[in-house]
Amino acid sequence: MTVGSPGPAAPTDSAVAALRPLADMNLHEAGFLGRWQRVNVETTIPRCVDNLYTAGSINNLRSVRDRSIELTPPRFSDSDLYKTLEACGWAAGTTYQAKINGFLDEALDLLRAVQEPDGYLNSWMQRGDRTRFADLSHGHEMYCAGHLIQAGIAYARATGDRRLLEIGAKFADLLYSVFAPDGHAGVPGHPEIETALVELYRATGEQRYLTLAGLFVDRRGHRTLDTSVTPSEYFQDHLPLRENRHIVGHAVRATYLAAGATDVAVETGDTELLAAMQALWTDMVETKMYPSGGIGARPHGEAFGDAYELPPDQAYAETCAAIASFMWSWRLLLATGDGRYAEVMERTLYNGIACSISRSGAEFFYVNPLQLRSREFRAAGTQGTRVPWFGCACCPPNVARLVASLGSYLATGDAESVQLHLYAAGSLRVGDSIGLVVRTGYPADGAVHITVTEGAAEWTLSLRIPQWSTAARITVNGTEVRAGRNELGYAVVRRRWQVGDTVSVEFDLEPRVVRPDKRVDAARGCATVERGPLLYCLEEIDQPAGVFEDLRLDPAGPIVPVPAHPDLVEGTVALRLGGSRAGVPVELTAIPYHQWANRGDAAMRAWIPISEESL
DSSP, rough: OOOOOOOOOOOOOOOSOOOOOOEEEEEOOOOHHHHHHHIIIIIIHHHHHHHHHSHHHHHHHHHTTOSSOOOSSEEEEHHHHHHHHHHHHHHHSTTTTGGGHHHHHHHHHHHHSSSSSSSSHHEEEEEETTTTOOOOOOOOOHHHHHHHHHHHHHHHOOOOOOOOHHHHHHHHHHHHHHHHHSSSSOOSSSHHHHHHHHHHHHHOOOHHHHHHHHHHHHHHSSSOSSSSSGGGGGGSHHHHHOTTTTSBBHHHHHHHHHHHHHHHHHHHHHHHHHHHHHHHHHHHHHHHHHHHTTTTTTTGGOOOOSOOOOOSSSSOOOOHHHHHHHHHHHHHHHHHOHHHHHHHHHIIIIIIGGGGOOOSSBBOOOSSSSSSGGGGGGGGTOOOBBBBOOOSHHHHHHHHHHHHTGGGSSSEEEETTTEOOOOEEEEEETTTTEEEEEETTTTTSEEEEEEEEEOOEEEEEEOOOOOOOOOOOOOOEEEEOOOOOOTTSSSEEEEEETTTTTEEEOOOOEEEOOOOOOOOGTTTTEEEEETTTEEEEEEGGGSOOOOGEEEEOOTSOOOOEEETTTSSOOEEEEEEEEEEEEEEEEOOOOOEEEEEETTOOOOEEESEBBOHHHH
């Protein structure tokens, strides 16, 4: 993310929010997230751009003016272009900008050529001569419009270039004329426009965009969407959001909607709506989230299941759902300042999202299970490796746009305080008054060093202490300070700082065995192994040959960190575990879950069966 950008979510000064995102946070390549950003710009974004041409997204837009070009499904392919443009926007201005130069200008020329005079823009509807907004349940018109608007905001915030934003705002003006406040009373079947409209309000100051977002939130839940194929719960249209306390239905739709509703609540000071979103989030995290942070247990409907319905082998856990959950948690963190939201962001980022992309940045998972059986036990056609692209390609450009903007999710602050929520090597500035450099090998290494580069004054530094850390040690210039975890999950250090002061935090990364809630039927008799924020798994390639399905974990046995196989990311820490097979001791090797499937098609387990004598 380039200098001067407040990132994808920037509450206004009048918003009822506890925290303010920073406009200047740059990741360093020496760290895990910085390396990921480099791979994203050098490989993932170009892969997305190439596939926009070969898979049909660009041609679909061209077909609006050239009827000799055939339309290519899916009907929401425009959104793949917009998400890729958003990724390019956040990446613009970095040292890798040459990799993406020129793409924006080409896209702008194309979008201007096909946008209707009144602002309408949707290749599937325009090329297909379909009636606008006639199929709100399945048409995805406003879903695509939302991603268009967010792409424009990315470029405007990151570079000051508002040309793409103007195209999106023109479409938003049309939506307002049709749907608010005395017009069409419908709602979009696939939420996403809500967050975009709030952000457009934040970027332009135009009240009508916030008004329309609020209308879409409050009109939902009155069973107006089509139930001929899916029930109202699929669309979150079965109950008004303010009354709902149990998250249900399509996981991506549900979390995008909740993120938008949280934005509306913050900007309007609607405490009732915010409380409802907090209750939904708690239901999701406590009863419907995998240890990876993945959500959506059911392949049918890409949906949440019942409470504690979390099958590891059949887990859908769509990449887009994890990303939407991450974005929602960030908005709740900004609203409340409560570190539990950052806790879930961290778990989701390093596990459920990082798992979705290969080490090279060129292959992807759409679905992220927590178990894959050995070949002889699988159904025919079961996929055990990531693939270069999908017919429904929503996930790859979604990963690209998130990773390009990761710097905006790490810290918050103002002239009097800085809060570090996620730890990564990088540098940050708070206005003109405070500058920090962070050095760390996190998450493989628990040592974090924060050096003051600007800000010779009195101010407060708040450091999130993760729940998994039981013995964090904090020093300032080598002297230990007493700063325990407060009720929001942070250690608070206030002092008169001098340039060169260094705060060091040593998080204990003692590996731990974690048993699931007893109500998770599919995981009874199993446990996970975790170290710091990372979930670990057994991959068949690391275990004794031919016995993978019979292996058991000794939960009381030793767990020894060791260097990982050189085929994995440099610096990765593997774990040697005590285990057994048919009662005979066996040494097991676990690797970070996000790195599985990088060495070919091999079986995997994150929930590991426990030895019978330990049950």
